[in-house]
Amino acid sequence: MxxxxxxxxxxxxxGLIPFVxxxxxxxxxxxxxxxxxxxxxxxxxxxxxxxxxxxxxAFMSGVLWGFATRAEGAVAATGYALSVLPALWAFxxxxxxxxxAAIYLIAGYVGLLGLDYMFWKQGLxxxxxxxxxxxxxxxxxxxLALTAA
Numbered sequence: 001m002x003x004x005x006x007x008x009x010x011x012x013x014x015g016l017i018p019f020v021x022x023x024x025x026x027x028x029x030x031x032x033x034x035x036x037x038x039x040x041x042x043x044x045x046x047x048x049x050x051x052x053x054x055x056x057x058a059f060m061s062g063v064l065w066g067f068a069t070r071a072e073g074a075v076a077a078t079g080y081a082l083s084v085l086p087a088l089w090a091f092x093x094x095x096x097x098x099x100x101a102a103i104y105l106i107a108g109y110v111g112l113l114g115l116d117y118m119f120w121k122q123g124l125x126x127x128x129x130x131x132x133x134x135x136x137x138x139x140x141x142x143x144l145a146l147t148a149a
Contacts, residue, residue: 002127002128002131003128003131004128004131004132005128008128008132009132012132012136013136015056015136016136016139016140016143018048018049018052018053019049019052019053019139019140019143019144020139020143021035021043021044021048022044022045022046022047022048022049022052022143022146022147023049023142023143023146023147025044025045025048026045026046026146026147027146032044032045045147046098046101046102046147047098049102049105049143049144049147050094050098050101050102050105050147053094053105053109053140053144054090054094054105057086057087057089057090057094057105057108057109057112058086058087058090058091060086060112061083061084061085061086061087061088062083064079064082064083064086064115064116064119065079065080065083065084067079067083067119067124067125068080068082068083068119068124070124071122071124075122079119079122079124082115082118083115085111085115086108086111086112086115089104089107089108089111090105090108093107093108094108098147099147099148101147102144102145102147102148103148105144106141106144106145106148109137109140109141109144110137110141112137113133113134113137116129116130116133117130
């Protein structure tokens with residue numbers, strides 16, 4: 001694994017803000033009150049984590065699709081088919097109450113990490129991809145675990 005480009009690292013870490021913010025509002029009532037009063041109830045606690053988490057899981061399908069374009073033949077076809085799984089997972093499984101939705105999102109992000117590894121191992125993702133994705137996934141899963149608990 002190699003060094004992550006600064007722009008990818010900055011944007012990746014910035015993408016964690018809704019997850020970390022949601023976890024903070026779950027953990028500290030004062031932060032929750034500030035968030036509700038400043039941004040509204042949709043942008044605190046499980047609501048921000050689950051809606052944003054669903055969007056990003058679907059977005060990552062597009063990223064994987066892009067990696068699949070670098071392959072040919074059966075590898076490309078398999079890559080395209082596998083790339084849609086995170087979006088389909090979010091569509092079919094993320095819903096219901098916050099606990100089950102968080103658990104399904106955690107499973108989705110762990111599964112996504114497996115797909116990331118597969119694309120990376122095939123040389124379709126950048127050399128630094130897993131360095132970035134392991135750290136981001138760890139934070140996302142930890143934040144969603146607060147909602148699941």
